[in-house]
Amino acid sequence: MNSLAVLGAGAWGTALAIHAARQGRAVTLWARDGRHAAEMAEARENRRRLPGYGFPPSLRVSAEWPEGASLAVVGVPMQPLRATLATWPARLPPLVLLCKGLEGGSHRLPLEVLEELRPGQPAAILSGPNFAHEVAAGLPAASVVASRDLALARAAQAALSGGRLRLYLSGDPVGVQLGGAAKNVLAIAAGVAMGAGLGENARAALVTRGLAELSRLVVAFGGEAATAAGLSGLGDLLLTATGERSRNTSLGLALGRGASLEEVLRGRSAVTEGVATAPALLARAATVGVELPVCATVAALLEGRLDVQGALHSLMERPVREE
Numbered sequence: 001m002n003s004l005a006v007l008g009a010g011a012w013g014t015a016l017a018i019h020a021a022r023q024g025r026a027v028t029l030w031a032r033d034g035r036h037a038a039e040m041a042e043a044r045e046n047r048r049r050l051p052g053y054g055f056p057p058s059l060r061v062s063a064e065w066p067e068g069a070s071l072a073v074v075g076v077p078m079q080p081l082r083a084t085l086a087t088w089p090a091r092l093p094p095l096v097l098l099c100k101g102l103e104g105g106s107h108r109l110p111l112e113v114l115e116e117l118r119p120g121q122p123a124a125i126l127s128g129p130n131f132a133h134e135v136a137a138g139l140p141a142a143s144v145v146a147s148r149d150l151a152l153a154r155a156a157q158a159a160l161s162g163g164r165l166r167l168y169l170s171g172d173p174v175g176v177q178l179g180g181a182a183k184n185v186l187a188i189a190a191g192v193a194m195g196a197g198l199g200e201n202a203r204a205a206l207v208t209r210g211l212a213e214l215s216r217l218v219v220a221f222g223g224e225a226a227t228a229a230g231l232s233g234l235g236d237l238l239l240t241a242t243g244e245r246s247r248n249t250s251l252g253l254a255l256g257r258g259a260s261l262e263e264v265l266r267g268r269s270a271v272t273e274g275v276a277t278a279p280a281l282l283a284r285a286a287t288v289g290v291e292l293p294v295c296a297t298v299a300a301l302l303e304g305r306l307d308v309q310g311a312l313h314s315l316m317e318r319p320v321r322e323e
Ligand SMILES: NC(=O)c1ccc[n+]([C@@H]2O[C@H](COP(=O)([O-])OP(=O)(O)OC[C@H]3O[C@@H](n4cnc5c(N)ncnc54)[C@H](O)[C@@H]3O)[C@@H](O)[C@H]2O)c1
Pocket: 008, 009, 010, 011, 012, 013, 049, 075, 076, 077, 078, 080, 084, 098, 099, 100, 101, 130, 131, 132, 133, 269, 270, 271, 273
């Protein structure tokens, strides 16, 4: 691997750029906004998205398109992915997407959006239990890099593993992407339960039944049940649904305490992927006849069709069945 580009200076892209540069790799962090790039180059830190973590010397910041990279990590969130890709040059190096979610409207997974726009573009997905600030702090973490193109996934694994970040390889990109999408929606459910004072029993039940929903969905889409039980599924669900640092859980907490969705979103600049993903996930699951009761309840809450008591009622009054 010669040089690595990180396209998009959000929190997670920046953390991975810092991590890779610490491993001695030549890394260019590209920001679309020239002012943001200039600020980062001056401060040697991304004060807008990941304050407090200085850039290693081998991390270069640029608003100029990084030519000649042999691999590029894409740090753009799910909803702006399509519009952002459309502005990029025709020829791109192999890509590693970081986003977790489904596109509203098309209900597509990240690699599907890419394939639709750039047919044949080599790409992988990286997903797992990773808060950006912990990786930037050099704390130990693990994640999964998945692609149908295992040679590319191996190249990404080699380029980004090292130090305290351990990447596992997977040939199940659909299962990995569904895990990253569903955990955001399920984390909102966990947050609502805690915010509304429903108790830790309720949270554990929601997370576990949510994992069962995810497993059914992964298998229905031709993925492996083991992927749902791995880092990108159970692992990320554990982290996101229990960590108050999670934007999805904290949004759920606020809703559970009685705030409206508009109030919560008004106060944030960072993405909360579960909001747009909840209805998209349901629509996608309906195409293969998979029922997602916990995710459906979150979607109904977000759309204002249910309040917390109504949500609780709709889940508890479902017919009892085998686990
Ligand atoms: N932050 C984390 O800890 C973390 C960890 C793992 C995965 N992820 C995933 O990585 C993706 C990026 O998350 P993040 O936390 O780095 O994002 P962020 O909110 O910190 O930054 C978003 C980045 O995308 C760019 N962008 C382009 N178009 C945009 C638009 N229309 N709206 C918002 N931003 C736009 C912004 O300029 C910015 O660089 C998400 O899908 C998220 O789920 C995040």
